[in-house]
Amino acid sequence: MNFNEARRRMVDSQVRTNDVTDLRLQTAMETTPREIFLPVGLRDQAYVEREIDYAPGRTLLTARDFSKLAAIAEPKAGELVLNAVAGSGYSTAILAQLVDMVVAVESDETLAATAQENLNIVDVSNAAVITGPSDQGAASQGPYDLVFIDGAIEKRPDALLAQLKDGGRLVAIMRKDGVSRGVVYRHNGDAFACTEKFDASTRAILPGFEAVKSFVF
Numbered sequence: 031m032n033f034n035e036a037r038r039r040m041v042d043s044q045v046r047t048n049d050v051t052d053l054r055l056q057t058a059m060e061t062t063p064r065e066i067f068l069p070v071g072l073r074d075q076a077y078v079e080r081e082i083d084y085a086p087g088r089t090l091l092t093a094r095d096f097s098k099l100a101a102i103a104e105p106k107a108g109e110l111v112l113n114a115v116a117g118s119g120y121s122t123a124i125l126a127q128l129v130d131m132v133v134a135v136e137s138d139e140t141l142a143a144t145a146q147e148n149l150n151i152v153d154v155s156n157a158a159v160i161t162g163p164s165d166q167g168a169a170s171q172g173p174y175d176l177v178f179i180d181g182a183i184e185k186r187p188d189a190l191l192a193q194l195k196d197g198g199r200l201v202a203i204m205r206k207d208g209v210s211r212g213v214v215y216r217h218n219g220d221a222f223a224c225t226e227k228f229d230a231s232t233r234a235i236l237p238g239f240e241a242v243k244s245f246v247f
Contacts, residue, residue, distance in 0.1 A: 033065050036077040040064075044079055044093040050101045058127040059097060064090075067120040067148055085141055087237040088117045089181060095203065095212070095230045096121065096180070102214050102227045103201040105129045109175035113157075114190055115164045115236055119145035121180040122157050132157040133171045137164050137238065165238035167193050174198060182210055182232050183239035191215060191222050202239075203230045 041060045050056065065076035068084050075082055082090040091099070100121075105111065105128040113122045116134035118141065126132045126149075136142035139161050146159040160168060165187065167177065172193040179187065179202035191200055194217040204213045210230040215222045 031074055033063060033076070037061075037064065040077045040093050045097040048094050048098060050097040052101055054128055055097060055100055055105075055124070058124045059093065062120070062123050062127070062152060064093075064120060066151055067118040067123070081232055081234070083234070084118065085138070087234075088115075088138075088141065089232065089234045090117075090120060091181065091232055095232055096124075098228050098230070099180075099201055099203065099212050100124060100128075100178075102212055103176055103178055103199065105176060105178075110172070111176045111178060112167055112172065112174045112190070112193060114167055114177055114179045114187075115181055116142060116145045116159050117180060119148040119159070121178065122159070123149055123152055123154050125178060126154045126157040129176070130156065133168050133174075134159045135162050135164050135166075135168050136160075137162065163238060164236065165189060169193050176200070179203075179236070179239070181236040181239075182230070182234060184235055184241035185239065186215075186224075187239065191217065203232055205233065205235060 065073040081092050109129040111129045111132045113134040116136035122134040142159050142161045167190045173195040175198050177190045177200040182203040182205045198217045200215040211226045212228040215224045
């Protein structure tokens with residue numbers, strides 16, 4: 031399989047055609063070998079137009095959903111970013127090309143080691159992966175200009191919002207009432223305003239970000 035050609039087609043058909051116009055983001059996705067971040071047996075599926083479950087509780091989002099989420103995050107040069115769910119490292123590798131530094135958190139120790147190894151393979155030197163609960167972030171390394179949650183959540187991530195700088199933002203895919211939407215929270219003083227930005231396809235909720243179940247009598 032020609033991964034370089036598949037990557038170019040992915041950006042042409044799944045990213046550019048979905049109103050993702052940030053040229054730096056397009057270039058990062060076109061030059062980063064997405065297949066590296068999947069187990070060997072799944073690498074030939076890296077560029078298909080569907081999300082891929084590659085580890086317990088970890089999913090590689092479709093290129094369309096990921097690129098739109100990254101676009102609404104508006105990552106900028108000079109910024110410090112918290113990637114709250116490192117997974118195998120793909121989202122960290124992309125963000126690291128767009129900002130100054132990425133702190134990535136992964137709750138699974140083995141997966142965290144894999145993510146760091148993958149980042150080394152693709153020569154990312156401005157990102158560090160630490161092991162810890164993703165829903166709690168890494169407050170000691172912040173505050174952050176941007177918190178990026180690479181997947182779907184069901185509840186407001188208050189512990190992560192608290193790690194934003196004033197004027198900072200947090201992006202995620204919020205799943206509610208069976209519908210997934212990309213959202214951005216913006217920190218302004220003591221308030222956090224949430225805005226829905228796009229419809230997403232993912233249904234998989236990240237571990238630690240599930241809504242508390244309540245009983246109905």
